[in-house]
Amino acid sequence: MTTARKILHADCDCFYAAVEMRDTPSLRDRPLAVGGSPERRGVIATCNYPARRFGVHSAMPSARALRLCPELRIVPPDFAKYRAVSQQIQAIFHELTPLVEPLSLDEAYLDVSEITAFRGSATWMARWIKEEALKRTGIVVSVGVAPNKFLAKIASDWDKPDGLFVIVPGDTESFITDLPVKKLHGVGPATARRLEELSIETCADLRIQPLERLLDHFGKFGRRLHELAHGIDERPVAVSRERKSVSVENTYHHDLPDLASCHEALAVLIENLDERMARHGNPAIGKQFIKVRFNDFTSTTQETGARGIIHARFHELLDSAWQRGSRPVRLLGVGVRLLPALEQRQLGLFDAASEAP
Ligand SMILES: [Mg+2]
Structure with a gap:
C-alpha cells in the first residue's frame, strides 16, 4: 500500500502590488496596479483587491484598466525588489523541505511527505509558512494542502486572500465532484x-x-x-526547473512600417540578447529564433537548426518571417534555446568553440 503524498502550493496574494503596498502605505487602500504605462501599450502585471472590484485583472491592457477604474494608480514594476522578497520567501520554504519547485517569483510547490517537523502535520507546516512569510517580509501567502499538485493549487486559490485550505485524501472525491x-x-x-x-x-x-x-x-x-x-495527478514536485531559452522582445510604441525598419530594430535587440547571454554566463545554445507580431496581431516565429548565435542569421530569419505578413510590425523578439545541462557539460568538455558568438 502506498501512503498519500502531502503537497503544498504556496502563492503570494497579488504579489507585486502587495510589495508596493508594503513599501508605500499611502497606496494601501486605493486601487493599485503594477504594470506598464497606458501610453506605451503597457499591460497590468498584478493589481490589488480594491482594483479587482472594478474588474481590473492581470494581462489586461493598462489603458482598458484605467477606463474601468479612472482612479487606478499604476506603478511601474521593480523586479529587483520583487526578486529579493521572493528569495526571502523561498528561503522559508527551504527551511521546511528541500523539495521546492518554484513556478514563478511568488508561487511554489513543496513536497512535505517525508517531513517529520510539526509532527508531520502539513496543515501546521502551511500555517508556519504563512506566519514566517508575514513576519519576515510583510507579505501574505495563501497555501493549499492536498495529496497532489493539481489539488494543492486549487486549494491555495480556494479561500484567497490569506487562505489556508486543506484537502485531506478522504475528501478528494467529494471536493472534485x-x-x-x-x-x-x-x-x-x-x-x-x-x-x-x-x-x-x-x-x-x-x-x-x-x-x-x-x-x-x-x-x-x-x-x-x-x-x-478522478483526483489522480502523479506529477512529482520537480526540484530544478531548467531555463530553456533566453530571449528579448520589444513592443514598439509606433509600428515598424517596413522590412528595413525591422532590420534596424533587430540590430538593437540582438545587442540586448548578447548582453543578456553574457549575464547568464554564456550558456551553450541550440537553435536561435525570431518572433514577429504584425499590426493585425498575427504572430509568426522562425528558427534555425544550427547551433550558436550568428547575427546575420537573425536577419535572414527576419526576412523569411516578415514575408509571411508583409505589413507593419508591432513586436519583434529574438532568442536562443539553451541546451540541457548534461549536453552543456559535454560541450564544455569537447566543443568549447561552440560558445563563441
Ligand atoms: Mg500569486
Whole structure:
C-alpha cells in the first residue's frame, strides 16, 4: 500500500502590488496596479483587491484598466525588489523541505511527505509558512494542502486572500465532484469551450464519460482529463526547473512600417540578447529564433537548426518571417534555446568553440 503524498502550493496574494503596498502605505487602500504605462501599450502585471472590484485583472491592457477604474494608480514594476522578497520567501520554504519547485517569483510547490517537523502535520507546516512569510517580509501567502499538485493549487486559490485550505485524501472525491472542468490543470479556454459543447461542465460530468469518448475528442489529453476528474495527478514536485531559452522582445510604441525598419530594430535587440547571454554566463545554445507580431496581431516565429548565435542569421530569419505578413510590425523578439545541462557539460568538455558568438 502506498501512503498519500502531502503537497503544498504556496502563492503570494497579488504579489507585486502587495510589495508596493508594503513599501508605500499611502497606496494601501486605493486601487493599485503594477504594470506598464497606458501610453506605451503597457499591460497590468498584478493589481490589488480594491482594483479587482472594478474588474481590473492581470494581462489586461493598462489603458482598458484605467477606463474601468479612472482612479487606478499604476506603478511601474521593480523586479529587483520583487526578486529579493521572493528569495526571502523561498528561503522559508527551504527551511521546511528541500523539495521546492518554484513556478514563478511568488508561487511554489513543496513536497512535505517525508517531513517529520510539526509532527508531520502539513496543515501546521502551511500555517508556519504563512506566519514566517508575514513576519519576515510583510507579505501574505495563501497555501493549499492536498495529496497532489493539481489539488494543492486549487486549494491555495480556494479561500484567497490569506487562505489556508486543506484537502485531506478522504475528501478528494467529494471536493472534485462539483469542481468546474475549467479549473483543471491544462484546460485552457479552447478546451473548456469544447468540453462545454459536449455538456461537460463539472468533474462529475467528466467522470461519467467513457475514457474512449474523451480519447476520441481530446487525444492523449483525454486520458489526463479522465485522471484529473478522478483526483489522480502523479506529477512529482520537480526540484530544478531548467531555463530553456533566453530571449528579448520589444513592443514598439509606433509600428515598424517596413522590412528595413525591422532590420534596424533587430540590430538593437540582438545587442540586448548578447548582453543578456553574457549575464547568464554564456550558456551553450541550440537553435536561435525570431518572433514577429504584425499590426493585425498575427504572430509568426522562425528558427534555425544550427547551433550558436550568428547575427546575420537573425536577419535572414527576419526576412523569411516578415514575408509571411508583409505589413507593419508591432513586436519583434529574438532568442536562443539553451541546451540541457548534461549536453552543456559535454560541450564544455569537447566543443568549447561552440560558445563563441
Ligand atoms: Mg500569486
